[in-house]
Amino acid sequence: MDSAPSPFPTGAEPAPWWTRAVVYQVYPRSFMDSDGDGVGDLGGILQRLDHLTDLGVDVLWLSPVYPSPQADNGYDISDYRDIDPLFGSLAQLDELIAALHARGMKLVMDLVVNHTSDAHPWFEESRASRTSPKRDWYWWRPPRPGFAAGDPGAEPTNWQSFFSGPTWTLDEASGEYYLHLFDRRQPDLNWENPEVRHAVYDMMRWWLDRGVDGFRMDVINMISKDVAPDGSLHDGPPIPGSALGSGYASFICGPRIHEFLQEMHREVFAGRPEALLTVGEMPGVTVEQARLFTDPARAEVDMVFQFEHVGLDHGTSKWEVHPLRMRDLKASFGRWQTGLAEVGWNSLYWDNHDQPRAVSRFGDDSPEFRRDSATCLATLLHLHRGTPYVYQGQELGMANYPFRSLEEFADVESLNHHVHAVSAGHDPADVLAALRTSSRDNARTPVQWDDSPHAGFTTGRPWLAVNPDHVEWNAAAQRDDPTSVLAHYRRLIALRHEDPVVALGDFHLLLPEHDEVYAFTRSRDGGTLLVVCNVGRTTYRLSSLLPEVVDAELVLGNLPEDDPAVLRPWEARVLRLP
Numbered sequence: 001m002d003s004a005p006s007p008f009p010t011g012a013e014p015a016p017w018w019t020r021a022v023v024y025q026v027y028p029r030s031f032m033d034s035d036g037d038g039v040g041d042l043g044g045i046l047q048r049l050d051h052l053t054d055l056g057v058d059v060l061w062l063s064p065v066y067p068s069p070q071a072d073n074g075y076d077i078s079d080y081r082d083i084d085p086l087f088g089s090l091a092q093l094d095e096l097i098a099a100l101h102a103r104g105m106k107l108v109m110d111l112v113v114n115h116t117s118d119a120h121p122w123f124e125e126s127r128a129s130r131t132s133p134k135r136d137w138y139w140w141r142p143p144r145p146g147f148a149a150g151d152p153g154a155e156p157t158n159w160q161s162f163f164s165g166p167t168w169t170l171d172e173a174s175g176e177y178y179l180h181l182f183d184r185r186q187p188d189l190n191w192e193n194p195e196v197r198h199a200v201y202d203m204m205r206w207w208l209d210r211g212v213d214g215f216r217m218d219v220i221n222m223i224s225k226d227v228a229p230d231g232s233l234h235d236g237p238p239i240p241g242s243a244l245g246s247g248y249a250s251f252i253c254g255p256r257i258h259e260f261l262q263e264m265h266r267e268v269f270a271g272r273p274e275a276l277l278t279v280g281e282m283p284g285v286t287v288e289q290a291r292l293f294t295d296p297a298r299a300e301v302d303m304v305f306q307f308e309h310v311g312l313d314h315g316t317s318k319w320e321v322h323p324l325r326m327r328d329l330k331a332s333f334g335r336w337q338t339g340l341a342e343v344g345w346n347s348l349y350w351d352n353h354d355q356p357r358a359v360s361r362f363g364d365d366s367p368e369f370r371r372d373s374a375t376c377l378a379t380l381l382h383l384h385r386g387t388p389y390v391y392q393g394q395e396l397g398m399a400n401y402p403f404r405s406l407e408e409f410a411d412v413e414s415l416n417h418h419v420h421a422v423s424a425g426h427d428p429a430d431v432l433a434a435l436r437t438s439s440r441d442n443a444r445t446p447v448q449w450d451d452s453p454h455a456g457f458t459t460g461r462p463w464l465a466v467n468p469d470h471v472e473w474n475a476a477a478q479r480d481d482p483t484s485v486l487a488h489y490r491r492l493i494a495l496r497h498e499d500p501v502v503a504l505g506d507f508h509l510l511l512p513e514h515d516e517v518y519a520f521t522r523s524r525d526g527g528t529l530l531v532v533c534n535v536g537r538t539t540y541r542l543s544s545l546l547p548e549v550v551d552a553e554l555v556l557g558n559l560p561e562d563d564p565a566v567l568r569p570w571e572a573r574v575l576r577l578p
């Protein structure tokens with residue numbers, strides 16, 4: 001079942017460079033601090049470039065470093081053309097571009113243009129009066145008909161924000177509400193207005209002219225809202241247990257999204273000779289839509305960053321989780337591999353700055369299996385077709401933080417959720433337990449460089465606590481250890497560079513119903529790799545499950561070689577079939 005031919009067949013045009021590339025994501029405030037203020041910065045990234053060279057990654061995706069009040073750690077931008085002094089200066093950004101290029105790497109910036117900060121001068125001007133020339137740059141609406149401003153339920157639509165509560169905040173001075181799909185300090189830009197779009201394109205060209213190599217586009221499939229000819233927006237279906245509703249149908253892949261992305265492509269990227277990368281972060285995107293977004297003939301984006309697999313362990317919300325069922329993961333990954341087989345491209349990831357650490361979530365972070373499950377999950381992911389993303393610290397096996405109290409959290413999503421859930425009557429102990437498992441802060445603790453008191457991240461007081469496990473789990477301890485998680489990532493990245501079957505081979509899923517053994521083949525030009533991963537603690541006899549494996553040549557494995565007929569707990573093998 002689920003056989004997927006390659007979108008870049010042998011003999012046709014050469015496949016784009018990013019089919020063989022691996023992206024490394026830096027979340028700057030937690031990567032490396034060079035000035036002792038406890039917050040990571042550009043100077044810190046410059047100091048640690050050897051780590052990236054040593055790993056062998058091709059692209060650095062830098063989460064936002066622009067001036068920002070930091071309500072959402074930089075995803076609330078107040079100036080698109082500068083660097084926040086917290087992180088450094090434009091001169092240092094230029095230095096970073098040059099240093100990366102000198103090492104053969106590229107820099108992809110985060111582009112956050114669904115919304116700005118409420119401290120952006122565009123919003124300040126927009127909010128100044130109902131007749132401001134920039135009023136229409138954002139979504140301003142009067143209270144719901146029949147309601148007075150500020151009445152409960154007077155919001156123009158019933159949509160729930162991604163960060164809890166309504167998506168509308170009242171501006172007392174003008175008596176109108178403004179839209180924010182995220183925090184109230186992140187007002188949504190009105191992409192219906194061509195001046196907004198052209199201001200964004202101008203800014204993007206400015207960064208490309210400066211030397212950056214592309215953009216990771218934050219929630220870019222939300223920029224088009226379904227607005228009626230009279231300007232009204234529609235209520236969504238009620239969310240059970242809440243007074244609010246879901247607005248997804250009005251803003252996930254809205255009516256003009258393809259038009260906007262094609263216009264952006266024409267205005268910003270077309271005709272540029274450089275090898276650029278455009279990645280559309282798209283929550284809620286379906287395989288069918290992703291195929292349209294990434295069809296090269298349509299000129300929209302190179303690849304999507306989709307969320308289906310990281311939602312498989314969620315209940316009614318991200319705060320309710322259950323263990324991932326392997327069959328669900330196989331069905332989901334399999335469908336994406338097949339759906340983008342002939343046309344399109346996907347990103348491959350477990351970790352990022354919005355997800356709890358995968359080794360704790362999908363792996364087994366007990367001392368016995370942490371290394372093995374981290375390397376097994378990495379092998380499973382990197383051998384699929386798509387562009388793999390490594391999030392800082394993932395290559396070291398970094399795990400969730402042992403949070404004990406609310407005071408230890410910093411993330412706006414977590415803190416807003418706590419306020420709303422507790423005021424809705426949930427038991428604070430349960431809410432805290434949910435934060436512990438699912439908070440984005442799990443991904444945001446400082447990178448563990450060594451076993452010193454602040455893990456070599458800072459000489460000051462880190463803005464978010466360093467995980468106490470850094471005494472054992474750190475880069476210095478792993479650098480020269482061929483059995484480390486870090487060494488395994490190095491080998492996986494090199495394999496993608498060297499073997500066209502890994503980059504481009506057709507995908508075929510095996511054992512779709514098995515609960516713990518995840519297996520598939522990749523084939524191209526007569527060569528076939530078989531990947532088999534045991535995502536659990538049981539030992540399996542491979543001779544009965546996949547007899548063809550037993551005599552195959554081992555290309556890469558995560559455990560010392562032993563009986564080829566036996567698959568040990570959390571063992572992963574990549575084999576070349578004769």
Ligand code: NOJ
Nearest residue numbers: 072075112182218219354
């Ligand atoms: C997606 C980003 O990855 C996340 O960190 C951010 O909070 C939201 N978009 C809003 O910008």
